[in-house]
Amino acid sequence: MEKFPVIDLNPYLDCAQSGNGNEAEMQKLCLEVSRTLQETGALLVKDPRCSAQDNDRFLDMMEKYFEQTPEFKRLQERPLLHYQVGVTPEGVEVPRSLVDAEMQQNLKAMSPQNQPSTPTGPDPKWRYMWRIGPRPSNTRFKELNAEPVIPEGFPEWKETMDSWGLKMISAIEVVAEMAAIGFGLPKDAFTSLMKQGPHLLAPTGSDLHHHGQEGTVFAGYHYDLNFLTIHGRSRFPGLNIWLRNGEKVEVKVPVGCLLIQTGKQIEWLTGGECIAGMHEVVVTKRTLEAIRLASEQRRSLWRVSSTLFAHVASDAVLKPLGHFANSALAMMVRQGQGHTCSNTFFSALVQLLPCRTAVSPFSPIPPSETCCNAIKTLGQPCLCVLVNGPPISGVDRSMALQLPDKCATNFDPCNSFLPRLRLWDEWQDGHDGLA
Numbered sequence: 001m002e003k004f005p006v007i008d009l010n011p012y013l014d015c016a017q018s019g020n021g022n023e024a025e026m027q028k029l030c031l032e033v034s035r036t037l038q039e040t041g042a043l044l045v046k047d048p049r050c051s052a053q054d055n056d057r058f059l060d061m062m063e064k065y066f067e068q069t070p071e072f073k074r075l076q077e078r079p080l081l082h083y084q085v086g087v088t089p090e091g092v093e094v095p096r097s098l099v100d101a102e103m104q105q106n107l108k109a110m111s112p113q114n115q116p117s118t119p120t121g122p123d124p125k126w127r128y129m130w131r132i133g134p135r136p137s138n139t140r141f142k143e144l145n146a147e148p149v150i151p152e153g154f155p156e157w158k159e160t161m162d163s164w165g166l167k168m169i170s171a172i173e174v175v176a177e178m179a180a181i182g183f184g185l186p187k188d189a190f191t192s193l194m195k196q197g198p199h200l201l202a203p204t205g206s207d208l209h210h211h212g213q214e215g216t217v218f219a220g221y222h223y224d225l226n227f228l229t230i231h232g233r234s235r236f237p238g239l240n241i242w243l244r245n246g247e248k249v250e251v252k253v254p255v256g257c258l259l260i261q262t263g264k265q266i267e268w269l270t271g272g273e274c275i276a277g278m279h280e281v282v283v284t285k286r287t288l289e290a291i292r293l294a295s296e297q298r299r300s301l302w303r304v305s306s307t308l309f310a311h312v313a314s315d316a317v318l319k320p321l322g323h324f325a326n327s328a329l330a331m332m333v334r335q336g337q338g339h340t341c342s343n344t345f346f347s348a349l350v351q352l353l354p355c356r357t358a359v360s361p362f363s364p365i366p367p368s369e370t371c372c373n374a375i376k377t378l379g380q381p382c383l384c385v386l387v388n389g390p391p392i393s394g395v396d397r398s399m400a401l402q403l404p405d406k407c408a409t410n411f412d413p414c415n416s417f418l419p420r421l422r423l424w425d426e427w428q429d430g431h432d433g434l435a
């Protein structure tokens with residue numbers, strides 16, 4: 001069977017609208033959606049509501065934006081708001097594979113043909129963050145009080161961003177419904193959790209004129225932290241994904257189709273049945289061919305990806321749904337729950353502040369007494385949450401792992417999976433779907 005069949009959403013939409021249709025056929029289609037997500041972490045769909053023209057209109061505007069000077073684009077930069085709105089310049093996003101020593105070890109064990117490209121530094125791509133859809137008025141996780149940023153000279157900005165973003169959310173919702181049916185869950189099992197989620201339209205812009213050499217890594221090997229990610233077709237290929245069996249595959253998105261990828265939230269909700277898809281964006285031979293063609297036709301050499309991160313609502317609890325609660329992985333997590341950290345990721349991080357000098361990369365400074373006291377107060381489960389969590393700027397994971405020994409504290413070694421689950425919904429809210 002084709003690894004990436006294109007699923008036409010039209011029959012399902014028709015059936016949902018008219019209330020009649022071949023139930024067995026629909027069930028088969030839904031099973032194909034859940035199976036493909038489970039085996040590949042990716043899915044190609046065709047949604048009649050998201051046309052190639054819609055995608056082109058969006059890409060045209062974003063190419064025009066990314067072609068502006070860096071000085072102009074930096075007017076839309078909001079570093080104090082952690083880049084959650086406006087532009088993120090190139091060189092800011094750091095791929096996990098660059099800073100995660102454990103991941104680097106795992107990558108070395110992969111067969112050469114399946115190994116990802118090695119990034120040499122932060123990703124050389126720009127990104128724009130634009131919130132899509134409503135947010136809850138009553139929430140434990142208020143988003144940063146940040147106005148959306150609209151660049152000057154783009155009167156069509158808001159309408160173009162909102163309309164393409166909402167259309168892609170509609171496609172995600174249908175896929176989420178079909179996947180739920182395919183997984184044997186109630187059809188609204190996922191969509192009810194997505195309502196008023198912190199969805200983000202986050203297109204990237206990569207300058208192929210300056211960074212168009214084969215092997216350039218625009219997005220180092222990583223997975224996404226959100227529920228499902230969706231992209232319209234990019235004008236330049238270069239996305240590699242890893243199937244569940246570890247095989248690396250270059251994705252070819254046909255014209256008029258959308259690409260959906262699994263993020264970490266669906267992994268939690270399905271008790272690990274469906275895992276977050278690993279992926280990277282690299283300049284390949286096919287990218288070079290597209291660059292050559294675009295140069296001949298005098299088209300833009302900015303590679304735009306119309307990425308949208310769809311999230312589970314911040315107040316929803318992430319736990320395995322329905323029968324997934326009885327999966328072996330979910331059982332394992334429950335057994336580990338007697339030994340968890342009651343702090344949030346951020347409060348645990350604040351407690352570790354006295355150790356800052358001792359955990360910076362290559363630091364020769366031993367932990368101070370205040371740091372060792374902080375480690376003892378923090379406790380092993382919370383330390384493990386921190387070292388197993390997302391990369392922390394200025395903190396070397398292996399240095400942090402050495403702290404208990406250096407402080408003569410008898411901590412058990414960190415388990416790499418269990419402590420993360422409980423805190424996931426707490427810290428993901430402060431992030432944006434990137435990992």
Ligand SMILES: [Fe+2]
Nearest residue numbers: 222223224279
């Ligand atoms: Fe990603």
